[in-house]
Amino acid sequence: MESINSTLLTEFILTGIPYPLRLRTFLFVFFLLIYTLTQLGNLLILITVWVDVQLHAHPMYIFLGVLSIIDMAISTIIVPRFMMSFTAVLTPISFGGCVTQLYFYHFLGSTQCFLYTLMAYDRYLAICRPLHYPVLMNAKLSTLLVAGAWVAGSIHGALQAILTFRLPYCGPNRVEYFFCDIPAVLKLACADTTVNKLVTLVDIGVVVASCFSLILLSYIRIIQAILRIQTADGRRRAFSTCGAHVTVVTVYYVPCAFVYLRPETNSPLGGAAALFPTAITPFVNPIIYTLRNQEVKLALKRMIGGCRT
Incomplete structure (x- = not known):
């Protein structure tokens, strides 16, 4: 044990993903632009939801504001460090920094899964039970649900970080x-990782599968309700309110399932898929919600008009 302890790692080197060296500068600038626009876009959504009083009456936009915070945070803990892999020298990340990055990624990622589920449930109540919606989903309840998502996500992230870094490296x-x-980190462990891999597969699998199943069930009921609407304009408006959420859920869940629910997850293709929940989804979320959501677009116009005045 003493010989092992004397050689325990104090830092890691993140190699990034394979790429042609001639594209190094382009990729650095590209992801710098993606990161900058991600922060600006989500900050704009967050400010709009915070400032516009008319949006405060809709719990959906409370969820949207929280989603913007999560997107900004996930992008911040992943993308700047990722951009460093496109420089000439690979800068090490400390052991504590690696623990922190893994914890916050799984904390925020699982919280995002729970939040997407809450947003689907909110749309189900708004469309399928519109008369009872103000009672079943009020501001107090939505705040409690968001707090519960944060707590559950924190527990999930802590469990994964503790299980991963209890092993010697x-x-x-x-x-x-x-x-x-x-x-990727487990491959460097100087101990048997069978239990860790099993727990990771079951834990993440349960979170992803249960959240996705609840979202799918909600939208099955929503589609059934929409098809019963008599007018084409009514059906179009109902589909429009759900289209943005369906799009972001698809962009988020499909890559996550591809990365974590396969036997071999540390591959170039898996790394490319992991870019979606870490860099691409946080970037496209503000675009999707502003282009597909009429109320957000109107709130943006009111805010811009107020600033001009």
């Missing part, structure tokens, strides 16, 4: 990935 220290994630 004594070399090598090159993580063949663009951030400290469970499958």
Whole structure:
């Protein structure tokens, strides 16, 4: 044990994902632009939801504001470090930094899963039970549900971080990935990782499968209700209110399932898929919600008009 402890790692090197060297500068600038627009877009959504009083009456936009916070945070803990892999020298990440990155990624990622489920349930109540909606989904309840999502996400992230870093890491220290994630880090452990892999598969599988099943069930009921609407304009408006959420859920869940619910997760294709929940989804969420959501567009116009006045 003493010989193992004497060689425990104090830092890791994130190698990033394979790319042609001639594209190094382009990729650095591209992801810098993606990161900047992600922060600005989500900040704009957050300010709009915060400032516009008319949106406060709709719990859906409370969820949307929280989603913007999560998108900004996930992008911040992943993308700047990822951009460093496009520089000439690979800068190490400390052991504590790796633990922190893994914890916050799974904390925020699982919270986002729960939040998407709450947003689907909110749309189900608004469309399928419109008369009871103000009672069943009020501001107090939506706040409690969001708080519950944060707590559950924190527990999930802590469980994954503790299980991963309770193992000894004594070399090598090159993580063949663009951030400290469970499958890539476990490959460097100097101990048996069978239990960790099983718990990770079951834990993440349960979270993803249960959230996705609840979302799917909600939208089955929503579609059934929409098809019963007599007018074409009514059906169009109902589908429009749900279209943005369906789009972002698809963009988020499909890559996550591809990354974590396969036997071999640390591959170039898996790394490319992991870019969606970490960099692409946070970037496209504000675009989707502003282009597909009429109330958000009107709120933006009111806010811009007020600023001009």
